[in-house]
Amino acid sequence: MIRHEVNDEIIITLPEEFDMNTNLSYLAREKNECMYEIENSMITRVIAIGEIRFLVQVSVIDNKQMVVQFPSDSRPTEEWQREEIVKYIREWFDLNNDLTPFYEMAKADPLLKMPAQKFYGLRVISIPDLFEALCWGVLGQQINLAFAYSLKKQFVEAFGDFIEWNGKKYWIFPSYERIAHLTPADLANIKMTVKKSEYIIGIARLMASEELSKEQLMKMNFKDAEKNLIKIRGIGPWTANYVLMRCLRFPTAFPIDDVGLINSIKILRNMDRKPMKDEILEISIPWKNWESYATFYLWRVLY
Numbered sequence: 001m002i003r004h005e006v007n008d009e010i011i012i013t014l015p016e017e018f019d020m021n022t023n024l025s026y027l028a029r030e031k032n033e034c035m036y037e038i039e040n041s042m043i044t045r046v047i048a049i050g051e052i053r054f055l056v057q058v059s060v061i062d063n064k065q066m067v068v069q070f071p072s073d074s075r076p077t078e079e080w081q082r083e084e085i086v087k088y089i090r091e092w093f094d095l096n097n098d099l100t101p102f103y104e105m106a107k108a109d110p111l112l113k114m115p116a117q118k119f120y121g122l123r124v125i126s127i128p129d130l131f132e133a134l135c136w137g138v139l140g141q142q143i144n145l146a147f148a149y150s151l152k153k154q155f156v157e158a159f160g161d162f163i164e165w166n167g168k169k170y171w172i173f174p175s176y177e178r179i180a181h182l183t184p185a186d187l188a189n190i191k192m193t194v195k196k197s198e199y200i201i202g203i204a205r206l207m208a209s210e211e212l213s214k215e216q217l218m219k220m221n222f223k224d225a226e227k228n229l230i231k232i233r234g235i236g237p238w239t240a241n242y243v244l245m246r247c248l249r250f251p252t253a254f255p256i257d258d259v260g261l262i263n264s265i266k267i268l269r270n271m272d273r274k275p276m277k278d279e280i281l282e283i284s285i286p287w288k289n290w291e292s293y294a295t296f297y298l299w300r301v302l303y
Contacts, residue, residue, distance in 0.1 A: 008069070008070055008075055009067055009068065009069050010067075010068040010082055010085065010086060011065050011066070011067055011068075012065065012066040012068065012086060012089060012090065012095070013064070013065060013066075014060070014063060014064055014065060014066055014095065015095060015097075015098065015099070017098075017099040017100065017103065017120070017121055018063055018093075018095070018121050018123065019063055019120060019121025019122065020041065020060035020063055020121075021041070022119050022120065022121045022122045023093065023121070023122060023123060023125065024038060024041060024043075026122060026125060026300065026303070027043065027125065029303050030145065030146070030149045032146065032149035032150050032152075032153050033149060034149075034152065034153040034156050034157065034171050035156070035171060035173065036170075037168070037170070041059060041060075042057050042058065042059040043057070043058045043059075044056070044057050044058075044071070044170060045058075045170060046162075046163050046170045046171070046172050047085055047088050047089075048172055049081055049084040049085065049088070052074075052081065053074060053161070053163055053172060054070060054074045054075070054076060054081075054085060055070065055071060055072045055074050055163045055165055055170055056068055056069070056070060056085065056089075057069045057070075057071050058089065063121070066089065066093075068085065068086075068089060071165060071166075072163065072165045074163065088128055091126050091128045091249075092125065092126050092128055093123050093125065093126070094123040094124050094125070094126060094249070095123070097123070097124075097249075099123075099293070101290070102116075102290045102293050103116055103120070105286060105287070105290060106294075106297070108286075109286055109287070111265065111268050111269070111283060111294075111298070112287075112294055112297060112298075114268070114301075115297040115298060115300060115301050116297060119297055119300050122296070122297065122300060124245065124246070124249075124292055124293060124296045125246075126246055126247060126249065127246045127247050128247065129173060129247070130207070130212075130213070130214040130217070130243070130247055130248075131173070131175070131176040131179075131203065131204065131207055132173040132247075133242075133243045133246055133247035134203050134232075134235070134239070134243055134247075135152075135155070135173075135200050135203070136148075136152060136246075137235070137238075137239035137242045137243050138196055138199045138200055138203070138234050138235070138239060139151045139152055139155070139192065139196065139200075140242075141196070141236075141238075141239065150191075151190060151191060151192050154189070154190045154191065155174065155187075155190055155192075155200075156171050156173060156174065157171065158174075158187075158189065158190060159174035159178055159179060159182075160172050160173055160174045176203070176204040176207040176208055177204075177208055178204075179200060179201060179204035180201070180204040180205045180207070180208035182201055182204075183201070184197040184198055184201065187200070187201075195234070196234070198233075198234070199233060199234025199235075200234075202232070202233050202234065203232060203234070203235075206232065212228075212232070214247070214248070216228075217229070217248055218248060222244065222250050222252050222253070225244060225248060225250065226240050226241065226244060229243060229244070237255075237257065238255045238257050238258060241253045241254055241255040241256075242255050242258075244292075245292040245295065245296070249292075250292065251289050251290060251291065251292050251293070252288075252289055252291050252292070253291060253292045253295075254284070254291035254292065254295060255295060256277060256280055256281070256284075257277070258295070258299075260298075260299045260302055261280070261295055261298055261299065262274050262275060262280070263302060264298040264299060264301045264302055265280060265283065265298065267301065267302075268298075268301065
């Protein structure tokens, strides 16, 4: 990892297969997103390191260097804080992953060839916080994306914290510690089902009691991590694989029953019906160890 600091800036050297505009167009796809703001190719958001919160602005120079600035008074004063911020951003944009083998494979793949060319430099954008990733998975179950974003916004604004800067609020996702103390009645104003409220509170309580943590799951192999997630009430195979892909970074995570994935394959293959599960399994044989990237690129075709 090569970086240096100038005037409180942090510079992160980017991998070759990175394109900021492609990643920004993914991040900007939903106007109701409440966890960051994008303006003039710059992302402003809060990064929480334990109890300390930093407002950061992230921009990129020539797809070679990522510049991290601290516009408000919340600046890292210790080297470990800077290191944690860099670690968070590298995870957020999956910068530690060499995508060369993925592009080699995609070049020869009838389905991935077009999206891999069109969205070259797109990374699987992560949700580094496990509680946020699990909540997002639960919120998004069986509803459309726009409605899921509106639920997330209601949830974050009801129970999250924020840093105010330049007259705007920059939100921090609610902590599992706070949600663990609530009951479904406390979430009644959020337009989600009582079941989803129960699931989210249940997840928060598992994390508060240390029965569930990102560190524990990261130590497991893929199958064990998937099994442990599916055991949780409200987490089925789709949500488990979504979290394994977006938070825990398992390259083989594959939400095979995902509606977006199915529709994307249908479109790219000009099918007059939805592909069956066994067809998808066959199509995906060449994607071995890159299933999560293949899925992410196929989703991108739909936006």
